[in-house]
Amino acid sequence: MKTHVKALVVGGGAVGTSIAYHLAKAGWQDVMLLERDELTSGSTWHAAGLLPYFNMSYATTWIHDHSIKLYKTLEQETGLDAGFFVVGNLRMAQSKARMDEYMLYASTAETVGVPFEWMTPAQIKERWPLVRTDDLEGAICHPTDGYINPADVTMAMAKGARQRGVSIERKWQVDGYDWTGSEWRVTVTKMVEKGGNLVPSDEQQVITAEHVVTATGNHAQRTARLLGIKIPAIPVEHQFIVTEPDPALVEWRKTNEQHPVLRDADAKWYVREERGGWILGPYERNAPARFPYGVPDSFRADLFPLDLDRIEEEYMSMIHRIPSSETVGLKDDFNGPICYTPDGNPLIGPAPGLRNMWLAEGFSFGITAAGGAGHYLAQMMVEGEAEIDMASLDPKRFGGWMTTDYAVAKNEEAYEHVYILHHPDEERPAARPLRTSPAYDRQKTAGAQFGQVNGWERPNYYGPVDAPEGFDHDARSFRRGGWWEYAAAEAKAIREGVGLIDATAFAKHEVKGPGAAAFLDWFTTNKLPKVGRINLTYALTDAGTTRTEYTIVRLAEDRFYLVSAGAWSAYDADYLRKAVEDKEGEFGRIDVQDVTTQWGVLAIAGPRSREVLNRLVRDADPATVLSNKRFPWLSCREIELGMVPVRALRVAYTGELGWELHHPIEMQNHLWDKLMEAGAPSGMRLVGARAQNWLRQEKSYRAFGTELGRDATPLEAGLDRFVDLSKEFHGKAAMEAIGIRSKCVTLLIDGPGDADPWGREALYAGGEKVGRLTSGGWSAAFGKSIGMGYVRPDLATPGTKLKLRMFRELWDAEVCEDSPHDPKNATIRVDG
Template identity: 70%
Template sequence: MLNDRLMSRASIRKSQSERRMSLAALRDPEARPYSLRPGSSEDRREMKTQARAVIVGGGAVGCSIAYHLAKAGWTDIVLLERDELTAGSTWHAAGLLPLFNMSYAVSHIHDYSVKFYKTLEAETGLNPGFSVVGNLRMAQTRERIDEYRLYASTAESVGVPFEWMTPKEVGERWPLLRTDDLRGAIFHPTDGYINPADMTQAMAKGARQRGVEIVRRAQVNGFERRNGHWIVKGALMGEKGGNLVEGEGFEIVSDIVVTASGNHAQRTAAMIGCRLPAIPVEHQYIVTEPDSALVQWRSTNPEHPVLRDADAKWYVREERGGWILGPYEEGAPAWAKFGVPQGFRADLLPLDLERIEEEYASMLHRIPSSEVCGLKDDFNGPICYTPDGNPLVGPAPGVDGFWFAEGFSFGITAAGGTGHYLAQMITEGEAEIDMASLDPRRFGRMLNREYATKKNEETYSHVFVLHHPDEERPAARPLRTAPCYDRMKAHGAQFGQVNGWERPIYFAGPGFDDHASRSFRRGGWWSHAKAEATAIREGVGLIDATAFAKHTLTGPGAAAFLDWFTCNRLPKVGRISLTYALTEAGTVRSEYTIVRHAEDSFYLVSAGAAQAYDHDELAKQVARKTPEFGPMTLTDVTTQWGVFAVAGPKSRELLRPLVVDADPAFALSNKGFPWLSAREIDLGMVPTLALRVAYTGELGWELHHPVEMQNHLFDRLIEQGDRVGLTLVGARAQNWLRQEKSYRAWGADIGRDATPLESGLDRFVDLTKAFRGKDAMLAKGLRAKCVTILMDGPEGDEEGGAADPWGREALWSGDRVVGRLTSGGWSVAAGRRIGLGYVPPAMAEPGARLKVRIMGGLWDAEVVADSPHDPKNERIRADG
């Protein structure tokens, strides 16, 4: 249908070459040509050969970074663009500015962008073409409304305005829309769409006004690290037969480099030996001829908002009396898997309109008047994606002074905020929001092009898929599996993934459909997680924790380094300490469990999601500090050790028969094996490093064992488990249990936007010693405080079933938002909903009364003292 309609209008359809954006239209009106040769004519000038920062890429993101670095006071900056400003994905972007986002960090980024773009004309005199028409996101199902309710609570905590609308209200306000099959909608009145090229030129002008040098037709071909500086090597480009050709070479010495090279991200990263999972995916959109009903409507009414029918997988906006339809369909392929062709400029890709037939038909259903419209234009352009849809913003792994801002699938919306927060990271040591969820190192080193291709195609097709908080996407899985994977699966394990590792999230019977059980409320998995949590509180459970990141640090300088690198006192030999590595800004960067094997030998355990993230920071700091502290050897041993966590009051009963010792009872007693100590023990034939810790807050051990012996150990534990009632337990029950003990989780309750004192980790901070970030931590004071909260919530009604907090909800006091949850779930010990979150210090005392937003309603919530379960740690220290 769509192809037929397009071909029937062939007389007015532009050819591919005609539709290609004229490069003259993209040309920077204020740019002048450059020459490196002496004696240049007066209309040419010399490029800088030294700079404080070089930015590679002249799209929306690159120009925003240049602007914001200059605004922060870094005026000695050069921006290099291989073609013309906006000649990459920026030129064919639809220019939408959606505020809707489930990520707290990305929501802040988008919110900043929308506000920032509105100031550009007053500052630069250039109108960025911001049409503040709003954004109407429609819902056809109850589940979609639940998604919007969860999102809305995040929006409240960020300060993003929105309005709820009924189908009747939508139809009355915009009668061209069919609303009889809608359940409702959420409306953002402050966003809309913008002209990407004009917006980028405005930021470029603002950057120039602050001293930034912008060089077009300058292709970067390599980077060299020399004497603590970067040498950026490239060539000025000429044009021959419509293609760019290399001319004069250049070199620029720079303190730092930032790349924002869009679809060329793989090429630029490879120049410093990095691999980025940033691969473009084809995105098509079509433009219709004028719709007579729309033209008549607009004669007396304002423009429609940007329309999104998420259940139909498209966005639509007005365009000169017609409509632009942008679908996110299944089957859109990745492009330029091995790099962008050298001759590709402001070009488009061949069309495949059959792919979007379903979405086109759904637009005709939603906007019936559009059915008589012919098609005027069509675009198929590459847009860069990443495996989780978030961009890659932060330090490059393995090298100093090199930063990435790559992988933007919503680059126009994110450009302004990315420039702002990345400039903070570069100039101040950290951003005011936690940017770890965007860190380029979050995917680890196991990635290759095939993985990125499969995941990026999946991410594109999931733009409008329901984003359940418990969603687990299937592409490229299973990839990293512990040896016990098949055994766990045979026992009913339902798997999630962290850093590519498959890990059980709960256990269910044969035929259980995890995908069908997902919900914004209590899904089908909830009863299984509750039973597992109860089993650990009352009996004994086994958790696969193999995904933990694990490092060893040895050598004469190891102790002094770790004493500086972390904020808690180091453990004695044979003991364990929980500690934190801070950023230069005094906020929490990483969490470590440190085992001290000898005076100069340490075993470090950290979050599974942070393996590459932690390794890179450790390696960089070890290299920098070795001259000061002495020789050290850092080794990533993550894949050498499997980990089982055994927890519950019957833990000793489970383990004693396996312990090979003259006195097995003494070996596991408090005297033989104290709390927070580590021992090498034999469990049958398996040599095991046992740690007397338990993230669940019960008596227990972590059993770190040679990974090749994991199945043997698993089988022996299961055999003994039949005797004591062992329950296999997944990550969701563990998450509930750790909240009952007020154990903060890295990446949720603790991160780079709060100090350890604000995070309620005072007992893990030794203020008698010097450590990295200490002065900055103290200077910040207490801006907020992490607390434990018990609360009520929906028990189920005509709108849906009972619901618990997920850790994204806004906290209210009176008529204002005062904080937000960072974790949430159910407490089997208290029989109530539980969560951790941040509130002002004045509201952090036990007994403080708040409200929490869950599924659209405000529910009673109370701050309680930390560790509401077993506050004296009597159970975790129990002897026997």
Template identity: 80%
Template sequence: MKTQVKALVVGGGAVGTSIAYHLARAGWDDVMLVERDELTSGSTWHAAGLLPLFNMSYATTHIHKYSVDFYKTLEEETGLNAGFAVVGNLRMAQTDERMDEYMLYAATAETCGVPYEWLTPDEIKARWPLIETSDLKGALYHNTDGYINPADVTQAMAKGARQRGVTIERKWQADGFEWKGDHWDVTLSRMVEQGGNLVPSDEQVVVSAEHVVTASGNHAQRTAGMLGIKIPAIPVEHQFIVMDKDPALVEYRKTGGAEHPVIRDADAQSYVREERGGWILGVYEKNAPARFEHGVPDSFRADLFPLDLERIESQYMAMIHRIPSCEESGLKDDFNGPICYTPDGNPLVGPAPGLRNMWLAEGFSFGITAAGGTGYYLAQLMVEGEAEIDMASLDPKRYSQNWMTTEFAARKNEECYDHVYILHHPDEERPACRPLRTAPAYDRQKARGAQFGWVNGWERPNYYGPLGAPDNFDHDARSFRRGGWWQYAVDEAKAIREGVGLIDATAFTKHIVKGPGATRFLDWFTCNKLPKVGRINLTYALTDHGTTRTEYTIVRLKEHEYYLVSAGAWTEYDADFLRKAAEDKMGEFGYIEIQDVTTQWGVFAIAGPKSRDVLSAVIKDADPATALSNKRFPWLSARRIELGMCPVNAIRVAYTGELGWELHHPIEMQNYLFDLLEQAGAEHGMKLVGARAQNWLRQEKSYRAFGNELGRDATPLEADLPRFVDLSKEFHGKDALERTGVRVKCCTLLIDGPDDADPWGREALYTPDGTRVGRLTSGGYSVAFGQSIGMGYVTPDLAVEGTKLKVRMLDKLWDATVTCDSPYDPKNETIRKDG
């Protein structure tokens, strides 16, 4: 066995073999894969092998599409038939709302170049007469995917990897990882049979690897323990049954009938496909338990759990309804095996939190579909430093090490499993494990009708519904169109534009960066000029490729002390990048101290034409009338003030584009401050405002949002933010940014859409002649213009005010016009208003 390699991949399932293959194909000629048992002996061997092409996630859809295209090339390269049956994928809808969901899915698919077609019930019946269609509204059909043999595709990728120089070692288990400063020492133990179990022997070897990738599947909790981190990848039981031959199906095929596509009956929580004259039924039922929360027993190898038929009885009866001819078919075989999940259903792909050159590829609930694309894009991350798509939504650090626990992961993964086939509204909020992280004012906000969203574990008001509404009000209000919450968000947005509103922004990520090296480091780390003491700047930290890695508001507190504010959803993601960058440069710039103070400071954002009036009533100052004037407290400045008895670090900035302040306060004083502001605001009609209205308002100002317009697939110049890039100085990623140029450009669009719907930010953009030219990254409603609004990317020649485009919404093209940057108050006169 080799004892020194460039990259060591731990795990020999479909995902691990794909990663090894793609690392070799990307040019790394010293890659080794180790598997504790046999290749495919984890969840791969009992997977159903379905290849659903698209997903609500832009990144995951790209990954799935790559896999489907890639698997079709394997036989030519390796000589092994991967068993890919390109029969298509038929997603049926029993309700109009399910069709709305599919129309949004289709819009996302379009932005990734995934083909599809719509079928009516009659068209379904004409193609596949065994399917009962009388209760269907229609279906979304992808003819390019289908199903594959999981073991065969894994062996084909393994052969392709070997042909490219990868070493594959079976029956070796990783038993320890130690970072040596520039490489990992990985202790491997030879695995041996003992009483039917697979156990480590005394034979060990230490392999030195510059990079390590863990693709350990069901063993992710054991991996996490050895690495000293939390990985929220825990398996959940998944059942499917194989039925005996269906005579009607056999006759249908004998007389020339084409093989049925994978039949997805989402409203019945099941999928069905043909299997040698019979059918396979797979289900996503409620109450499927998580397993192996604390590790996989030695006795569990390529094993299964007992079948629980009572749990899937309703899905079985639904299958008989959908394919009546199968009623007399007997049960041929059954499977109930572990399938790994994560709380949001997307895998964990990317650098491990807090560790160097340790890469995770864990938590694949659709592992066969994702394996090929994961290998391709993760290899890009490792070899080139970035992938061609933004992989942030899959980054393992989206679940913070500070609060994520095994219990949380297990319960959320169970929820995710039984939510596979629910209606996935874009405003979906899942209830399990909530509330978990709450700011002090949570109970007060709830009592005032707050309907909460989930952000990095925090409860954050999405909007304020009617007082006395039932607990399930928010759930009942969801829709793919304008849900029950829509009018409440409209009223909140108008309150800020016309009067004053108060927003809870406590979830913001907050860091203190200080020390002798802090100024030089931040000047190199970010692309804008650093502010003077008492002032603020918006700036960006870039990737090695010059794209946007993180957005910061930087407040300069002292000469070498800074307060950094970034997106609340990305605390660990930002912290890890910031700390590692500082560690790398400390020898050059001097000592740098970084403190994550997110949970120490609450934040209220007060905004609107009357916001100064509210604050003036409670500020303690020798001259309250002028304390908040432009002269004493100018726009884009920060001051320490006192509101009643609460010390506040106030920042004159507003994400809504109105006159306003962010009020950063000691979190233990939050309830006092909330009550004080609420009482003072009553005289001015102050309204509590949620995140949905704020999202609409920031689009009226063309304020880019990280994770939407800002990400690792576009530079700040492509985001059309040259005013925040100081090309006169040297900064990380500058050369790459200048080399990249402007391939696409962000713009804001006003949209003449349907009367009952707004874009969600996943839709494709077209020219009037029907040529697809870009995609939306944000969407919503504008109270200032009385119509839908969106932001997105198109080619630079189209990102010009007045350009006429089309937006795909609800399977129709609607007129859209590129507007000026910051269409509401483009000269910032409102936000600079004096008093």
């Protein structure tokens, strides 16, 4: 066995073998894969092998697409049949809401180029007469996917890896990781069979590796302990049953190709053909998480007892949908652990706090994702970035605050939600509330309906305290939900009066020390602000794309306050700290402190915001404290609002006159009460995140995770004014080398009267797909839908007429000038 490699992959399931294969395919010559047992002995062996395209995530759709295309080429490359049966996938809908979901999903599929077709109940019945269709609304069909043999595709990728020089070693368990500062020392132990169990022997080796990738599946908790990090990947039981042959299916197959994979999402199951019978895989309620602290040594390629009572409802609904299955007996059953994460998406990317350690964990649809995950992770490792934005799958999207109990509750919920309607405005309830700002109870009493961002409870909108009869705060929709009218009123209040927003979830860091200024000047694209002033700036990836966005406040010559998106606090902190470590020797001492939970943030905005604050401000000359002369736009001042010392920033994400009031978090309730009291005479309204999202689009403010990401540069995002090309900064040369492949634009949209875009829709010109939306919503200022997205550069000129796909129809959209509301920023700068 080799004792030094460039990359060591730990885990020999479908995901691990794919990563090894793709690293070698990308040109890395010295790659080794270790498996503690046999290849496929984890969840891979008992997977049903389905390859569903369907996913509401843009990045995950690309991953699934790559897998399906790759698997069709493996036999030609390796000589091994991967066992891919391209039978198609029919996803049925029992309700109009489910069809709305499919149409929204199709928007994402369309932007990726995934083939699909729509079917009516009559068309389904004509093609597949065994399916009952009288209670269906329709279906979406993917003709190019189907199912695959998990063991066969894994072995094909393993052979492809070996052919490219990868060494694959079985029966070796990793027992320790040690970073030397330049490479990993990995202690491994030979595993031996003893009484049917797999136990460690006395034989050990140390392997040094420049890079390590963990793809340890159900053993992720053991991996987390060895690395000293948190990985919220915990298995959940998944059952499926295999029936005896169905005579009706056997007869039908005499003159027909294989039956497509069936999915009745409203009934929460999939069904596929298997040797003349059927495999039923339900996603039932109350499936338990298993092994939250690690897989027992005695558990190998084992299963749990079947719990038929738990899946009785799904079993009966299969009989309803395929009546011929009613008299067919059960032939086999499986109940095995499948790893989940709190949002159901895998963890792919650099491990938090560690160098050259990469995670590929938490794959609930591991066979579907394996090929694409290996491809894009290899791109990240070899080229520095993937060609698509992988931030939504980054392991650091979950912070260190997350506990085992939280992960268990959310992972069980993610399993149950596989087939529950995926509303864009959904807010899943498990493990909530957990992280709350002090004013949470006051907001709840005022009618706040909360969303969750990085565990923080954040008001989405404020509904009626005494709700009218029939009003359902929990009602979700793919169109304008019950919340829409309240968010629209909140947006109007900001534009015409004054509103108060809780922005406590913002990530906040202090960077200080003798090297802080030189470091930040190199780290970010914009010139640094002067003391007391504020700049918006960007940190880039090595590839020159956008890694994160910061609002930088200069508190002193060598002290800076950085504010960034609340959903990405661990993600931002990790990148910032690693960059500091890399440059501290060059620039001098730099201290980084995460102060997110020390500072609350209340944002006040609107034409009347100054008059509200004037009622509270304490100063020798209170009438002038908030004037342009003493407190200009894009500046910061320490002020007193009653008894509360406030770090006030004159910025407003809504594009109106306003301030962010950063305050000691323990004083938030006092400040909240005083602001509510002072705001009453001005008609101040409480405002949630949904209205704020619409308002920022009227100002063309790009948001990280939508317009801003690792697949576009700040120049492509149209942020030239925040990029100082006269200085050198990290990623500059790579950014300039990319050029302009597409441009970010704002569009006003004449859409359907009962819906707005969500930011996933395809854009067309002359019948050709030319771009996609990344954000969408309603514009109170213009009385129509609004969106932001990327188009070909030649179509980015204001006035360009485009078409937008919503609900299978094309709607008129027009590119408008940046910041269509108040393009000269007159309202933001207004004096008083």
